[in-house]
């Protein structure tokens with residue numbers, strides 16, 4: 001089979017990560033183009049990963065007609081880029097959050113109907129999270145009761161980048177980071193969220209929230225406490241899963257490991273994984289979907305489900321700022 005010709009729109013931080021991930025699958029795909037409004041950013045990445053350089057994503061799609069494109073721009077520009085890809089029948093891997101609003105996400109899903117659309121909820125491809133899903137599905141933890149999650153760190157780009165401009169980002173940390181937490185909760189429970197209650201706060205001189213806490217409940221009754229902050233200095237990225245028969249912990253600082261302790265255990269069991277990182281695994285899955293015509297693990301429906309929760313979270317917090 002000929003190599004899949006891939007392109008990337010948006011050559012910033014995560015654009016570089018997508019390029020690295022595609023480069024790890026060089027036997028199956030070829031990076032043909034990189035577009036960024038800042039042509040120098042595209043040029044810099046092309047020096048490492050190859051591909052032709054463009055300052056306009058649509059012009060790149062016209063010139064190169066790739067099989068697939070990663071959309072790695074800030075959220076405000078996701079919909080325009082997806083529509084350009086959809087019009088040319090190009091498969092899309094679109095970064096999170098899907099867009100700034102549920103309505104924009106719906107427009108993305110509508111544009112890509114009948115075509116391959118994968119949203120880049122990369123934690124689905126984190127091996128310890130997949131192992132936790134296996135533990136849950138195998139019944140080891142018993143009935144799920146609560147899931148606690150915290151993603152927190154001092155964000156150096158807060159107040160200095162589009163991340164804290166509401167019109168470009170669609171909101172603050174709730175839509176930027178808690179969007180991952182919601183997807184993780186849905187992936188672990190295998191269930192939709194039916195109740196949502198959020199609180200947000202802003203301590204920096206910025207126009208969006210920089211801390212958010214979200215209490216959710218799934219249709220089957222599992223409670224989630226999801227917490228994120230851009231202002232607390234002790235960085236933490238952790239998911240604790242509590243079941244009636246045991247607990248499992250995904251601690252991102254411990255990298256590729258899952259630890260769990262069951263009711264009868266005297267100590268923790270630590271599972272370690274020698275696996276590719278989640279971005280490489282995510283790209284692998286996207287390429288496989290193109291090769292096989294299969295459905296993506298993270299579909300348009302997942303993007304819509306997450307954005308429904310985001311909208312109701314902002315509503316319950318009485319804030320969209």
Ligand SMILES: NC(=O)c1ccc[n+]([C@@H]2O[C@H](COP(=O)([O-])OP(=O)(O)OC[C@H]3O[C@@H](n4cnc5c(N)ncnc54)[C@H](O)[C@@H]3O)[C@@H](O)[C@H]2O)c1
Nearest residue numbers: 010011012013014015036037038072073075077095096097
């Ligand atoms: N999955 C993850 O863990 C993860 C991590 C970081 C960022 N992201 C997401 O990835 C996206 C980009 O974030 P980032 O950290 O790479 O931002 P960034 O600011 O580092 O890079 C964005 C790049 O896009 C370019 N750009 C802006 N508008 C453009 C347009 N219309 N056409 C072409 N290029 C354009 C900018 O010049 C910049 O180089 C966001 O949606 C963000 O939420 C996801």
